[in-house]
Amino acid sequence: MENKKILIITYYWPPAGGPGVQRWLKFVKYLPDFGIQPIVYIPENPTYPIVDENLVKEVSDKAIILRNKIFEPYQLASFLSKNKTKKISSGIIPNQKKQSFLDKTFLWIRGNLFIPDARVFWVKPSVSYLEKYIVQNNIDTIITSGPPHSLHLIGLELKQKLDLKWFADFRDPWTTIGYHKSLRLSSFAAKKHKFLEHQVLNSADMIIVTSKTTKTEFEAITAKPITVITNGYDAEQVEKQNLDSKFSLAHIGSFLSERNPLILWESLVELVHEIPDFKSHLEIKLIGAVSQEVLETITQFGLNFYLNNLGYVSHKEAIAHQRKSQVLLLIEIDSEDTKSIIPGKLFEYMVSNRPIIAIGPEGSDFAEIITNTNTGVFLKYSEKMKLKSVILDFYNQFLEGKLQSNGVGLQKYSRKSLTKELAHLIQSPF
Numbered sequence: 049m050e051n052k053k054i055l056i057i058t059y060y061w062p063p064a065g066g067p068g069v070q071r072w073l074k075f076v077k078y079l080p081d082f083g084i085q086p087i088v089y090i091p092e093n094p095t096y097p098i099v100d101e102n103l104v105k106e107v108s109d110k111a112i113i114l115r116n117k118i119f120e121p122y123q124l125a126s127f128l129s130k131n132k133t134k135k136i137s138s139g140i141i142p143n144q145k146k147q148s149f150l151d152k153t154f155l156w157i158r159g160n161l162f163i164p165d166a167r168v169f170w171v172k173p174s175v176s177y178l179e180k181y182i183v184q185n186n187i188d189t190i191i192t193s194g195p196p197h198s199l200h201l202i203g204l205e206l207k208q209k210l211d212l213k214w215f216a217d218f219r220d221p222w223t224t225i226g227y228h229k230s231l232r233l234s235s236f237a238a239k240k241h242k243f244l245e246h247q248v249l250n251s252a253d254m255i256i257v258t259s260k261t262t263k264t265e266f267e268a269i270t271a272k273p274i275t276v277i278t279n280g281y282d283a284e285q286v287e288k289q290n291l292d293s294k295f296s297l298a299h300i301g302s303f304l305s306e307r308n309p310l311i312l313w314e315s316l317v318e319l320v321h322e323i324p325d326f327k328s329h330l331e332i333k334l335i336g337a338v339s340q341e342v343l344e345t346i347t348q349f350g351l352n353f354y355l356n357n358l359g360y361v362s363h364k365e366a367i368a369h370q371r372k373s374q375v376l377l378l379i380e381i382d383s384e385d386t387k388s389i390i391p392g393k394l395f396e397y398m399v400s401n402r403p404i405i406a407i408g409p410e411g412s413d414f415a416e417i418i419t420n421t422n423t424g425v426f427l428k429y430s431e432k433m434k435l436k437s438v439i440l441d442f443y444n445q446f447l448e449g450k451l452q453s454n455g456v457g458l459q460k461y462s463r464k465s466l467t468k469e470l471a472h473l474i475q476s477p478f
Contacts, residue, residue, distance in 0.1 A: 050085075050328050051080065051083050051084055051085040051477065052084050052085065052188050052189070052474070053082060053085045053087060053185065053186070053189075054075065054084055054085070054086060054187070054190070054191060054474060055077075055083075055087045055089060055178065055181075055182065055189070055190045055191070056075075056086055056087065056088045056089065056190075056191045056193065056430075057089045057118070057174070057178070057190065057193065057199050057202055057203065058072045058088065058089070058090060058121075058192075058193040058199065058407065059090070059091060059094065059167060059195075059196050059199060060072075060459060061073070061088065061090040061107075061113075062100070062102050062103035062104040062106065062107055063092070063096070063099050063100060063101045063103060063365065064096040064098065064099065064100070065096070065099055065100030065103065065299075065360070065362070066097070066098040066100075066302075066303065067279075067303060067391070067392040067393060067409070068219065069103060070098075070197075070279070070363075071193070071217075071219055071392065072088070072193055072280055073103065073106060074106065074280070074463040074467070075318070075463075075467050076088060076107075076108050076111050076466035076468055077108045077282075077465075077467075078095065078463060078464050079466070079467060079470070079471060080108065080466070081473075082112040082467065082471035082475075083451050083471070083475070084471055084474060084475075085110070085112070086110070086111045086112070087111070087112040087113075087114065087187070088111050088112070088113050088114065088272070089114045089115075089116070089174070090113065090115055090168075091115065091116065091117070091118035092115040092117045092118065093117055093118060094120070094369050096320055097122045098337075098360060099123060100362050102362045102363065103363060104362055104440070107333075111192060114177075114178075114181065114251060114450055115158060115400070116170075116173060116174060116177050117173070118167065118169070118173075118212065119158070119168055119169045119170070119171040120167060120169070120170075121162060121166050121169075125302075130210075130253050131470055132339060141207045146172070149178045154246070155313070157478055162238055162325055163240045164196070164197045164201070164222070164240075164243070164244055164370070165196040165197060165198050166196075167196040167198045167199070168198040168201070170198065170199075170202075171198055171202050171205065171288055173202045174202045174204060175202055175205045178190075178202070178211040178461075179206065179210065180208055182206065182212070183210070187212075188205075188211070188212060188214055188216070189212065189213045189214075189215070189474060190203055190213075190214050191203075191214075191215040191216075192208060192214070192215075192216050193219060194216075194217070194218060194219065194220075194222075194458055195219065195220055195222075197244075197245075197248075200216050200244075200248040200252075201244065201248070202381070203216060203252065203289065204247060204248055204251050204252075207251055207252070213253050213254075214251070214253050215251045215252065215253065215254045215255075215256055215450050215473075215474070216249070216252035216254075216255050216256070217256040218255065218256065218262060218266075219258055220258075220389065221262050221265060221385075221388055222241065222245045222248075223238075223241050223242055223245050223321075223403075224265055224385050224388070224456060225473035226327060232277070237340075241354055243347050245269070246269055246270075248264055249269050249270040249272065250269070250271075252268045252272060253272070253273075254272065254273050254274075254275065254473065255270065255272055255273070255274040255275070256274075256275050256276075256277055256470075256473075257274060257275070257276055257277075257390040258276065258277065258278050258279055258390055258417045259276065259389070259390050259413040260276055260413055261278075261279070261387045261388035261411075261413050262388040263276050265388065275473060277466055277469055277473075278390060278395070278417075278449055278461065278466065279390065279394075279395055279466075280395045280461040280462055280463045280465070280466045281395040281396045281398065281399045281458075281461060281462060281463065282462070282463045283304040283369045283462070284364070284396075287368075288449075289368055289371040289372035290372060290373055291373075291375055292331065292374055293331075294329055294330065294331035294444075295326075295329040295330055295331065295357075295374050295375075295443055295446050296331040296332075296333045296372075296373045296374045296375070297316075297331070297332055297333065297372070297373070297375045297376075297377055297405070297439075298333040298334075298335065298369055298373035298375070298377060299335070299336075299376075299377040299378075299379065299396075300335045300336055300366050300369060300376070300393055301335075301336045301391065301393050302336055302338075302343050302369060303334060303336065303337070303338040303339060303379070304336045304339055304381070305339040305340075305342065306344075306381040306383075307342075307379045307380065307381055308339070308341055308345055309379050309407050309429070310345070311407070311429060311431075311432040311435055312379075312407065312435065313345060313346065313349040313351060313379070314432060315432060315435050315436040315439055316330065316332070316348065316350070316351060316354075316439070317349050317351065317434065317448065318436060319439060319440060319443075320351075323440070323443070326443065327354070329443070329446070329447075330354045331354055331356055331387065332346065332354050332355050332356065333356045333358065333369070333373060333419055334355070334356070334357045334358065335358045335360075335361055336358070336359070336360055336361075336366075337359075337360060337416060338357060343373070347438060362471075363409060366393075366396075367400075368394060370393075370396055370397060370400040370402065370404065371400045371401065372401055374389055374400065374442070374446055374451055375400065375403055375404075375439075375442055376400065376402050376403070376404045376405070376424070377404075377405055377406075377407075377450075378391060378393070378394060378397065378398045378404055378405070378406040378407070378408075378414070378418075378424075379406075379429050380405050380406075380407070380408035380409065380412060380414070381408075382408070382409050382429045383409055384409065386409055386412070387408075387409050387411050387412050388413055389412075389413075389414075390413050390414045390417065391414065392408075394417065394418070395415055395461050397423070397424075398417075398418075398421055398423045398453075398455055398458055399453075399455065399458055400453070400463065401452055401453050401455075401468070402452070402453055403423070403424050403425070403451065403452070403453045404418060404423055404424025404443060404453070405424060405425055405427070405431060405435070405438060405439070405442075406418055406424055406425065406426045406427065407426075407427050407428075407435070407464065408428070408429075409428070409429070410428050412426070414426070420457065421455050421456055421457055421458055422453075422454060422455055422456050423453050423458075424453065427440050443467060447468040453464070
């Protein structure tokens with residue numbers, strides 16, 4: 049029996065690095081195991097803020113890859129300021145109080161002239177290209193993955209033109225995502241975003257989201273079926289790691305200005321002064337893009353002596369650091385808008401056998417996952433004394449050589465288990 053063909057429309061694909069690429073790279077890897085032939089449509093000449101050539105080797109040889117040229121304003125804007133363009137395209141937005149005139153100009157242009165985002169110019173050529181391909185190859189199911197949410201507009205137009213089953217996959221929310229308020233939107237632009245979001249959510253046959261909070265938010269906008277399929281972890285082939293000799297607290301991934309956890313820096317400074325030998329063991333390990341404000345704050349607190357800022361590393365190296373660091377840090381912005389965000393790295397953290405210290409807003413979806421899997425401790429931004437106590441407890445376990453995590457019920461978050469869930473959804477009539 050021939051495998052069912054599905055067309056997946058995504059922007060992030062190897063050699064793109066960072067978390068955005070992992071979800072569909074892994075779904076595509078496992079879908080053929082469940083009788084589904086993935087056909088992946090991607091840009092031919094994208095502007096990826098992070099590149100990881102190693103991920104190219106992970107692309108399934110069973111996938112059919114379609115490429116089509118894209119025009120992105122970032123390609124023009126980079127002539128003015130390559131560094132600022134790269135940061136904005138990767139989601140690192142300067143703190144409002146520290147934004148230069150050029151920062152404000154870039155953000156205003158990004159938010160008001162390119163709706164829903166700067167990849168919107170790919171919509172029309174993609175619809176034209178894919179309409180022919182879909183008809184010629186008898187495809188009846190498409191999936192769009194956002195952000196960038198302009199890709200959902202490709203799905204919307206194809207749905208209107210052809211008799212298709214359309215799944216809209218939201219790796220992040222649309223109008224409630226944390227950085228949305230930083231885009232300096234005019235009232236017209238804000239309404240346009242809301243209109244497009246409403247149109248997509250009420251036109252797709254099925255909505256897929258990564259968290260329960262996003263599902264609840266979307267249920268207020270549409271009556272269409274919504275399924276939660278979280279991100280997950282894969283069985284990564286990484287050599288056994290020796291644990292760091294230092295008491296290393298590692299943050300892996302983008303460290304945005306809004307995530308700057310003052311309670312963490314305050315707790316560490318106090319422990320340096322209060323606990324003999326703590327300063328001789330402490331290492332703050334940052335891996336990935338880090339905002340200047342976070343680095344300045346670490347210096348202001350006098351913690352730069354303990355800082356090991358490694359910058360961006362390949363995904364494979366990041367996994368290795370997760371497994372050898374003593375403690376893993378998961379920091380989310382303290383905002384009602386970020387309760388729904390479940391960082392993709394959480395699931396890799398959970399199977400690293402290292403304890404997690406997570407700081408975020410009350411009611412965060414990832415707090416429940418950490419608690420239920422026994423993989424770490426979640427704290428609100430108001431719980432500084434508790435945070436200090438947790439760090440001290442982990443430090444004492446480190447001194448005794450007993451610091452580790454004992455996770456439970458992790459198998460349901462494996463990429464293969466999640467793909468099985470997705471495949472069942474694709475093949476079910478509704």
